[in-house]
Amino acid sequence: MSISExxxxxxxxLWRQAPRSAEEILAEVGEQQGWQEGTVKSLLNRLLTKKAVKAERDGRRYLYSPKLSREQYVSHTSKNVLDRLFEGRVAPLVAHFAEQRKLSKRDIAELRKLLEELDDEQH
Structure with missing residues (x-):
């Protein structure tokens, strides 16, 4: 499932708090995004079609909840980026960020710790 920005x-x-109405979503992000109610409702309809969200009637309005978890979204999206840009390999991705100096000392320390943990698990 492909989700636009x-x-x-x-x-x-919706991942932060659900269920939410279109009006509640608009109140939270509408001004920041420059969106009107119609935009939010169109996006919700697209997400319904993709089965990423579900809607339940609540009187005269609908309340929306995610069907797609954030973890599923992140996993799918990151796999697509790796496959599309780095032939499915993580090392070239990390090398790219390192070359662009986007890795902080904290990032490097966290990567070292993760690599040590992965290495320990394989031995």
């Missing part, structure tokens, strides 16, 4: 904004709202 705009749809991901809606999903982030």
């Amino acid at each position: 705009a749809e991901a904004v809606i999903m982030e709202v």
